[in-house]
Amino acid sequence: MGYRTATGNGRGTASAPPMLSIPAGRRIWLCLQPTDIRRSFDGLSALVKTHLGENPTSGHWFVFVNRRRTQIKLLAFEEGGYCVWSKRLEQGQFAALTGGDGYKRALCHTEFLGLLEGIDLVVKKRRKRYKLVA
Template sequence: MLTFNAGIRVHLALGVTDMRRGFNGLAAQVQTVLRADPFSGHLFLFRGRRGDLLKVLWWDGQGLVLLAKRLEKGRFIWPTIAREGSVTLTAAQLAMLVEGLDWRMPTPSWKPEIAV
Protein backbone atom coordinates (compact mmCIF):
# COMPACT_ATOMS: atom_id res chain seq x y z
CA MET A 1 0.00 0.00 0.00
CA LEU A 2 1.27 3.42 -0.92
CA THR A 3 1.15 6.18 1.65
CA PHE A 4 1.72 9.85 0.97
CA ASN A 5 2.69 12.66 3.33
CA ALA A 6 -0.10 14.93 4.52
CA GLY A 7 1.44 17.96 2.80
CA ILE A 8 1.92 16.33 -0.60
CA ARG A 9 0.89 18.41 -3.60
CA VAL A 10 -0.85 16.90 -6.62
CA HIS A 11 -0.14 18.48 -10.02
CA LEU A 12 -2.15 17.70 -13.17
CA ALA A 13 -0.12 18.23 -16.33
CA LEU A 14 -2.41 20.17 -18.65
CA GLY A 15 -2.61 19.35 -22.33
CA VAL A 16 -2.02 15.96 -23.93
CA THR A 17 0.87 13.74 -22.89
CA ASP A 18 2.47 11.03 -25.04
CA MET A 19 1.63 8.00 -22.92
CA ARG A 20 4.52 6.00 -24.39
CA ARG A 21 6.83 8.02 -22.14
CA GLY A 22 8.40 6.37 -19.14
CA PHE A 23 10.39 7.58 -16.14
CA ASN A 24 12.89 9.73 -18.01
CA GLY A 25 10.45 11.26 -20.50
CA LEU A 26 7.89 12.21 -17.85
CA ALA A 27 10.58 13.56 -15.49
CA ALA A 28 11.90 15.70 -18.35
CA GLN A 29 8.36 16.97 -19.01
CA VAL A 30 7.98 17.90 -15.33
CA GLN A 31 11.22 19.91 -15.53
CA THR A 32 10.74 21.61 -18.89
CA VAL A 33 6.98 22.10 -19.26
CA LEU A 34 5.78 22.26 -15.65
CA ARG A 35 8.94 24.01 -14.39
CA ALA A 36 8.98 21.79 -11.31
CA ASP A 37 11.36 19.36 -9.66
CA PRO A 38 10.37 15.71 -10.27
CA PHE A 39 12.35 14.77 -7.13
CA SER A 40 10.30 17.06 -4.86
CA GLY A 41 8.08 14.27 -3.52
CA HIS A 42 4.96 15.73 -5.13
CA LEU A 43 2.65 13.72 -7.41
CA PHE A 44 2.63 14.59 -11.10
CA LEU A 45 -0.34 13.23 -13.09
CA PHE A 46 -0.45 12.84 -16.87
CA ARG A 47 -3.31 11.88 -19.18
CA GLY A 48 -3.24 10.86 -22.83
CA ARG A 49 -5.45 11.92 -25.71
CA ARG A 50 -8.21 9.30 -25.22
CA GLY A 51 -8.47 10.00 -21.51
CA ASP A 52 -8.70 6.40 -20.32
CA LEU A 53 -5.05 6.11 -19.18
CA LEU A 54 -3.49 7.97 -16.25
CA LYS A 55 0.19 7.96 -15.29
CA VAL A 56 1.56 9.26 -12.00
CA LEU A 57 5.22 10.14 -11.40
CA TRP A 58 6.34 10.32 -7.76
CA TRP A 59 9.68 10.46 -5.95
CA ASP A 60 9.37 8.33 -2.79
CA GLY A 61 12.74 9.33 -1.33
CA GLN A 62 14.63 6.38 -2.80
CA GLY A 63 13.67 6.45 -6.46
CA LEU A 64 11.05 7.48 -8.99
CA VAL A 65 7.78 5.56 -8.90
CA LEU A 66 5.65 5.35 -12.05
CA LEU A 67 2.03 4.33 -11.53
CA ALA A 68 -0.49 3.72 -14.31
CA LYS A 69 -4.24 3.17 -14.28
CA ARG A 70 -6.49 2.44 -17.24
CA LEU A 71 -10.26 2.70 -16.98
CA GLU A 72 -12.28 0.01 -18.74
CA LYS A 73 -15.27 2.37 -18.92
CA GLY A 74 -15.35 6.14 -18.78
CA ARG A 75 -12.43 8.52 -18.76
CA PHE A 76 -10.36 10.61 -16.41
CA ILE A 77 -11.83 14.12 -16.21
CA TRP A 78 -9.20 16.76 -16.96
CA PRO A 79 -9.43 20.56 -16.93
CA THR A 80 -10.30 21.95 -20.37
CA ILE A 81 -7.66 24.65 -20.46
CA ALA A 82 -5.91 24.97 -23.82
CA ARG A 83 -2.51 25.82 -22.36
CA GLU A 84 0.39 23.92 -20.91
CA GLY A 85 1.30 23.96 -17.25
CA SER A 86 -0.29 22.37 -14.24
CA VAL A 87 -3.24 22.56 -11.89
CA THR A 88 -2.97 21.59 -8.22
CA LEU A 89 -5.60 19.29 -6.69
CA THR A 90 -6.61 18.46 -3.14
CA ALA A 91 -6.44 14.90 -1.83
CA ALA A 92 -10.24 14.54 -2.16
CA GLN A 93 -10.17 15.73 -5.78
CA LEU A 94 -7.35 13.26 -6.50
CA ALA A 95 -9.37 10.38 -5.04
CA MET A 96 -12.35 11.24 -7.27
CA LEU A 97 -10.16 11.67 -10.36
CA VAL A 98 -8.50 8.26 -9.91
CA GLU A 99 -11.93 6.62 -9.61
CA GLY A 100 -13.08 8.17 -12.90
CA LEU A 101 -15.36 10.67 -11.19
CA ASP A 102 -15.63 14.29 -12.29
CA TRP A 103 -13.64 16.02 -9.54
CA ARG A 104 -15.49 19.29 -10.20
CA MET A 105 -18.92 17.66 -9.72
CA PRO A 106 -18.83 14.07 -8.37
CA THR A 107 -20.61 12.09 -11.08
CA PRO A 108 -19.33 9.07 -13.03
CA SER A 109 -17.83 9.79 -16.45
CA TRP A 110 -19.77 6.83 -17.91
CA LYS A 111 -23.36 5.67 -17.70
CA PRO A 112 -23.96 2.13 -16.38
CA GLU A 113 -25.80 -0.19 -18.72
CA ILE A 114 -29.36 -0.95 -17.66
CA ALA A 115 -30.45 -4.55 -18.16
CA VAL A 116 -33.87 -4.81 -19.82
Protein backbone atom coordinates (compact mmCIF):
# COMPACT_ATOMS: atom_id res chain seq x y z
CA MET A 1 0.00 0.00 0.00
CA GLY A 2 1.43 3.37 -0.94
CA TYR A 3 1.62 6.27 1.46
CA ARG A 4 1.70 10.00 0.84
CA THR A 5 4.59 11.90 2.31
CA ALA A 6 5.00 15.59 3.03
CA THR A 7 8.69 15.56 2.10
CA GLY A 8 8.16 14.04 -1.32
CA ASN A 9 11.16 11.73 -0.88
CA GLY A 10 9.08 8.67 -1.77
CA ARG A 11 9.43 7.03 1.63
CA GLY A 12 6.21 6.28 3.44
CA THR A 13 5.56 6.72 7.12
CA ALA A 14 3.45 4.45 9.26
CA SER A 15 1.27 7.37 10.37
CA ALA A 16 0.36 8.51 6.85
CA PRO A 17 -3.15 7.65 5.61
CA PRO A 18 -3.44 4.87 3.03
CA MET A 19 -4.00 5.95 -0.58
CA LEU A 20 -6.53 3.17 -1.15
CA SER A 21 -9.90 4.56 -0.08
CA ILE A 22 -13.08 2.53 0.15
CA PRO A 23 -16.09 4.15 -1.56
CA ALA A 24 -19.28 4.32 0.51
CA GLY A 25 -21.78 1.57 -0.15
CA ARG A 26 -19.25 -0.92 -1.55
CA ARG A 27 -19.24 -4.46 -0.24
CA ILE A 28 -15.94 -6.24 0.17
CA TRP A 29 -15.94 -9.99 -0.49
CA LEU A 30 -13.03 -12.18 0.60
CA CYS A 31 -12.54 -15.45 -1.29
CA LEU A 32 -11.83 -18.05 1.42
CA GLN A 33 -10.23 -20.53 -0.98
CA PRO A 34 -6.51 -20.05 -1.79
CA THR A 35 -6.11 -18.43 -5.20
CA ASP A 36 -3.45 -18.69 -7.89
CA ILE A 37 -2.29 -15.11 -7.54
CA ARG A 38 -0.88 -15.08 -11.10
CA ARG A 39 -4.46 -14.61 -12.31
CA SER A 40 -5.40 -11.14 -13.45
CA PHE A 41 -8.51 -9.42 -14.81
CA ASP A 42 -10.14 -12.29 -16.73
CA GLY A 43 -9.09 -15.10 -14.38
CA LEU A 44 -10.19 -13.26 -11.24
CA SER A 45 -13.50 -12.16 -12.77
CA ALA A 46 -14.16 -15.80 -13.74
CA LEU A 47 -13.51 -16.83 -10.11
CA VAL A 48 -15.96 -14.19 -8.91
CA LYS A 49 -18.66 -15.67 -11.16
CA THR A 50 -17.98 -19.38 -10.61
CA HIS A 51 -16.72 -19.66 -7.02
CA LEU A 52 -18.27 -16.65 -5.33
CA GLY A 53 -21.51 -16.54 -7.31
CA GLU A 54 -21.29 -12.76 -7.68
CA ASN A 55 -21.31 -10.33 -10.59
CA PRO A 56 -17.76 -8.98 -11.07
CA THR A 57 -19.12 -5.77 -12.66
CA SER A 58 -21.28 -4.98 -9.61
CA GLY A 59 -18.80 -2.42 -8.29
CA HIS A 60 -18.09 -4.44 -5.16
CA TRP A 61 -14.51 -5.33 -4.23
CA PHE A 62 -13.31 -8.95 -4.41
CA VAL A 63 -10.23 -9.93 -2.40
CA PHE A 64 -8.08 -13.00 -3.12
CA VAL A 65 -5.16 -14.41 -1.09
CA ASN A 66 -2.59 -17.01 -2.17
CA ARG A 67 -2.05 -20.32 -0.34
CA ARG A 68 0.95 -19.05 1.68
CA ARG A 69 -0.98 -15.86 2.59
CA THR A 70 1.91 -13.66 1.46
CA GLN A 71 0.14 -12.05 -1.52
CA ILE A 72 -3.24 -10.43 -1.92
CA LYS A 73 -5.15 -9.15 -4.97
CA LEU A 74 -8.24 -7.01 -5.14
CA LEU A 75 -10.51 -6.95 -8.20
CA ALA A 76 -12.95 -4.09 -8.71
CA PHE A 77 -14.99 -2.75 -11.61
CA GLU A 78 -14.72 1.04 -11.71
CA GLU A 79 -16.07 3.46 -14.33
CA GLY A 80 -16.24 1.12 -17.30
CA GLY A 81 -13.26 -1.12 -16.61
CA TYR A 82 -11.62 -3.57 -14.24
CA CYS A 83 -8.98 -2.55 -11.69
CA VAL A 84 -6.57 -4.98 -10.03
CA TRP A 85 -4.63 -3.94 -6.94
CA SER A 86 -2.03 -6.22 -5.37
CA LYS A 87 0.24 -6.40 -2.35
CA ARG A 88 3.11 -8.81 -1.69
CA LEU A 89 4.58 -9.06 1.79
CA GLU A 90 8.34 -9.13 2.19
CA GLN A 91 7.94 -10.69 5.64
CA GLY A 92 5.07 -12.26 7.57
CA GLN A 93 1.63 -13.39 6.42
CA PHE A 94 -1.86 -12.00 6.05
CA ALA A 95 -4.24 -13.15 8.79
CA ALA A 96 -6.27 -16.28 8.07
CA LEU A 97 -9.94 -15.30 8.10
CA THR A 98 -12.67 -17.91 8.30
CA GLY A 99 -16.44 -17.95 8.36
CA GLY A 100 -18.92 -17.28 5.62
CA ASP A 101 -20.19 -20.12 3.43
CA GLY A 102 -16.80 -21.75 2.82
CA TYR A 103 -16.25 -19.87 -0.45
CA LYS A 104 -16.67 -16.22 0.47
CA ARG A 105 -17.00 -13.92 3.43
CA ALA A 106 -18.13 -10.32 3.59
CA LEU A 107 -15.58 -8.01 5.22
CA CYS A 108 -16.41 -4.73 6.89
CA HIS A 109 -14.12 -1.79 6.13
CA THR A 110 -12.30 -2.22 9.46
CA GLU A 111 -11.59 -5.92 8.81
CA PHE A 112 -10.31 -5.18 5.30
CA LEU A 113 -7.98 -2.40 6.42
CA GLY A 114 -6.81 -4.54 9.36
CA LEU A 115 -6.04 -7.39 6.96
CA LEU A 116 -3.91 -5.09 4.78
CA GLU A 117 -2.11 -3.51 7.73
CA GLY A 118 -1.29 -6.82 9.42
CA ILE A 119 -3.72 -6.64 12.30
CA ASP A 120 -5.25 -9.98 13.26
CA LEU A 121 -8.66 -8.99 14.60
CA VAL A 122 -9.36 -12.48 15.96
CA VAL A 123 -6.45 -12.51 18.42
CA LYS A 124 -6.07 -8.69 18.46
CA LYS A 125 -2.39 -8.46 17.66
CA ARG A 126 -0.25 -7.00 14.90
CA ARG A 127 1.32 -9.59 12.61
CA LYS A 128 4.99 -9.52 11.61
CA ARG A 129 5.86 -7.07 8.79
CA TYR A 130 9.00 -5.93 7.01
CA LYS A 131 10.23 -2.54 8.23
CA LEU A 132 12.28 -0.21 6.05
CA VAL A 133 15.51 0.79 7.78
CA ALA A 134 16.44 4.44 7.17
